[in-house]
Amino acid sequence: MERPLLNRRLAAFGTTIFAEMSALAVRTGSINLGQGFPDSDGPEAVREAAVRALRDGRGNQYPPGPGVPELRAAVAAHHNRFYGTYGLAYDPDTEVLVTAGATEAIAASLLALLEPGDEVIALEPYYDSYAACIAMAGGTRVPVTLRPSPETGTYSLDLDELRAAVTDRTRLILLNTPHNPTGTVLTRDELAAIAELACARDLLVVTDEVYEHLVFEGEHIPLASFPGMRERTVTIGSAGKTFSFTGWKVGWITAAPALVSAVRSAKQFLTYVASGPFQYAIAEALALPDSYFTALREDLRAKRDLLADGLAEAGFQVYRPCGTYFITTDIRPLGETISHKGDGFAFCRDLPERVGVVAIPNAVFYDHQDQGAPFVRFAFCKRTSVLEEAVSRLKRL
Numbered sequence: 001m002e003r004p005l006l007n008r009r010l011a012a013f014g015t016t017i018f019a020e021m022s023a024l025a026v027r028t029g030s031i032n033l034g035q036g037f038p039d040s041d042g043p044e045a046v047r048e049a050a051v052r053a054l055r056d057g058r059g060n061q062y063p064p065g066p067g068v069p070e071l072r073a074a075v076a077a078h079h080n081r082f083y084g085t086y087g088l089a090y091d092p093d094t095e096v097l098v099t100a101g102a103t104e105a106i107a108a109s110l111l112a113l114l115e116p117g118d119e120v121i122a123l124e125p126y127y128d129s130y131a132a133c134i135a136m137a138g139g140t141r142v143p144v145t146l147r148p149s150p151e152t153g154t155y156s157l158d159l160d161e162l163r164a165a166v167t168d169r170t171r172l173i174l175l176n177t178p179h180n181p182t183g184t185v186l187t188r189d190e191l192a193a194i195a196e197l198a199c200a201r202d203l204l205v206v207t208d209e210v211y212e213h214l215v216f217e218g219e220h221i222p223l224a225s226f227p228g229m230r231e232r233t234v235t236i237g238s239a240g241k242t243f244s245f246t247g248w249k250v251g252w253i254t255a256a257p258a259l260v261s262a263v264r265s266a267k268q269f270l271t272y273v274a275s276g277p278f279q280y281a282i283a284e285a286l287a288l289p290d291s292y293f294t295a296l297r298e299d300l301r302a303k304r305d306l307l308a309d310g311l312a313e314a315g316f317q318v319y320r321p322c323g324t325y326f327i328t329t330d331i332r333p334l335g336e337t338i339s340h341k342g343d344g345f346a347f348c349r350d351l352p353e354r355v356g357v358v359a360i361p362n363a364v365f366y367d368h369q370d371q372g373a374p375f376v377r378f379a380f381c382k383r384t385s386v387l388e389e390a391v392s393r394l395k396r397l
Contacts, residue, residue: 009135017364030352031390033378034360042244050281059276067098074283075252086225094257097264100274101249102210102238103129108267109206109234110137118171125365127180143367153319155182159193172204178211181377182328183321185218195226210238213293216301217322231256239282248278307380310391325381332374344376355393
């Protein structure tokens with residue numbers, strides 16, 4: 001058969017780098033700091049809530065299409081609890097939709113809101129599913145690159161570059177804050193400028209805020225809380241990052257009723273429904289006391305500092321994240337990388353054999369891969385003892 005089996009929109013997307021590097025970790029017995037999943041489960045009370053739901057027969061059959069009422073009410077209450085001071089509240093019956101994780105929320109939002117040929121602006125580097133979902137929706141990806149500053153050890157957004165990227169074909173901005181992989185937390189001024197641009201050019205915004213509780217410096221401010229944005233913003237949340245149950249695949253969107261209705265129209269033909277018993281458990285998780293969310297953040301802050309300091313001692317240029325549980329590093333200061341010409345792919349594929357640690361090359365998150373070539377991402381959502389061993393191994397470089 002001469003005609004390719006995979007359609008043109010997805011031809012550029014093969015096996016993800018996460019699958020490749022996780023398989024490499026298993027094959028070499030390496031410490032996997034590549035894929036962003038915790039190596040221990042979340043709160044025992046939440047796990048028991050899932051068991052109780054299974055035993056009580058709640059969610060063992062198809063749950064309601066929009067999500068179980070208990071979870072939708074919990075999501076709305078969570079928003080009011082943490083963001084009510086910003087004037088942001090949602091109706092659980094008309095403005096909350098439960099999804100199979102944040103990835104489905106992204107896919108359903110783009111499939112629902114884009115026409116073929118619409119342009120989508122995304123902050124580069126970005127989570128790899130963004131590119132695939134834009135492609136599946138027939139959209140055109142327009143990257144705006146976050147730039148690293150070795151002097152400050154942070155990444156920043158050029159607002160003039162963002163404004164210049166908008167054309168008459170732009171339909172939507174796909175935003176992520178706190179940002180994976182750079183750890184950038186967009187400031188109030190940056191968010192205000194994005195909101196002003198979206199209103200002025202009549203753009204929709206899909207904003208991925210799954211790391212909302214993992215902010216170490218600055219504050220997380222929902223974009224939907226800015227003037228004019230509530231009616232044009234789809235906000236995505238997820239239980240996986242906040243409660244360390246990534247395999248449960250419980251996510252959600254909050255948005256105005258017309259946007260929720262549009263996204264639900266696409267979502268119902270993807271998974272239809274998912275994660276029935278887990279929805280009840282996450283409803284209870286969202287009601288955990290403030291002390292849980294504070295302890296989670298402080299635990300990850302300590303792990304960030306442990307790994308960041310160890311990477312710096314090993315010779316990396318470290319970009320200490322303000323949020324998320326990822327650290328971006330520049331490998332060029334390591335003299336051994338000269339033979340790789342700053343190529344993060346080669347470095348990451350060699351690293352397991354060299355020191356027994358797996359990382360992810362940031363170039364996979366870029367359209368302009370040369371911009372990401374010297375950068376490598378490490379995850380620190382692991383047990384302290386695992387991070388300490390990883391640091392010990394990395395110092396052999």
